Amino acid sequence: MNPGKSEEILTAAIRLFQEKGYHATSMQDIADAVGLQKGSLYHHISSKEELLAWIVARALARYVEELQGIVESRRPARERLKEAVQNHIRIIAENLGMLTIFLRESAALTAEQREAEEEGGRRYRQLFERLIVEGVASGDFRPVDPKMAALSIIGACNWTYRWYDPAGALSHGEISELVWDYFYKGLIKH
C-alpha cells in the first residue's frame, strides 16, 4: 500500500469524525474526501472501526512516547511532573479533533482493540505514577497514593478536551500552569 495515501485517509477520517461525528461518517464520505472510489478505499483500510483503532493507537503511542522522554530526563520529579501535565494538555489542545474521537469513541472499538487501548492507557498512567513515587522519595511531594493521584491529575488534564477553547482568553500553556498550580500547592491557605 501507499503510505502517503494511508496518511491522507487517516487525516481525512479524523477531520470527518470531528465534523460529523464518528457514527454519522460513512466509508463513502471518507472515500469522497480523498478522491477514491469506495472499492479502492477498501484496499487501504478494511473498516471504519479499523480507522478508529488506528487513530486511538496513534494518539496513545504519541502520549506514551512523549511522556517517556519527560520521565527519563534528569531533573527533579517536581519539574518533570509539571512538564508531564503541560505536555498532556498541549497534546490535547493541539489535536482536539483526534483526542475528542479518542476520548469519546473508544466504546466503538472491538474488544481486542479496546484491550490494546487499555494497555496503552495503563502504561501512560504508570509513567505518571513513577514520577509521583520518585517525587515522594526525593521529598518533592508528600506521601500520596501514586495511582489515585495520577488518576486525579490525568482526569483534570483529560477533561480540558471538553472545555478548552483555542479562541479563549487563556492559552493551553496558561491553562496547564494553573492546573499544575492547583495540584501542586492545593487550595489550602498556608
Next chain:
Amino acid sequence: MNPGKSEEILTAAIRLFQEKGYHATSMQDIADAVGLQKGSLYHHISSKEELLAWIVARALARYVEELQGIVESRRPARERLKEAVQNHIRIIAENLGMLTIFLRESAALTAEQREAEEEGGRRYRQLFERLIVEGVASGDFRPVDPKMAALSIIGACNWTYRWYDPAGALSHGEISELVWDYFYKGLIKH
C-alpha cells in the same frame, strides 16, 4: 401518557445504552425491553435522540439540585466544597450507566438539546465557582481563578466514570476523600 410507562422506558433505555452502546441500540430493542409494539413506543417517545436528551436533562437536573443544596447549607466553604466533590463522585459511582451515556454521547444531541446541556453544565460549574469564591473570601482557600479551579476539580471528578470500578479495592467514598485531599492540600511537602 402514562408516567409509570415513561419511567420504565427511560430505565430500559439507560440499561440498553449502557450494555449495547447508544448507537447500536434501536427503538425496536427498547420496545422489546418494555413489552410494547414499536408503534406504541412512539406514543411515549418520538425518537432515540429524545430519550438521550431526557437522560442528559435528568442527570444534569439531579447534579444541579443536589449541589445547590450543598452550596446553600450554612457551613464553611472548605466543608461544602469537599461535600460537593463527594456528592459528584457518588452520583457518578451510583449511576455509572446514565453518567457514561451523559458524558460520552452528548455529541449525538441536537443543537437545541446540546444548548440546554451546556446551560446546565454552566450552572453546575458556577456553583463550584461560588464555593471557591466564598472560600477565598473567608480565608479557607488561597486566591485562585475560580473558573479554572472549578474546571480542574470537576474534570478530576468526572474522569472517575472511566476508571471507577464498583468491585475495586476503594469505595467511591474513599476515592472522593483522596481526590479532595489532593486538591485541598496539593502534592507539595509542607
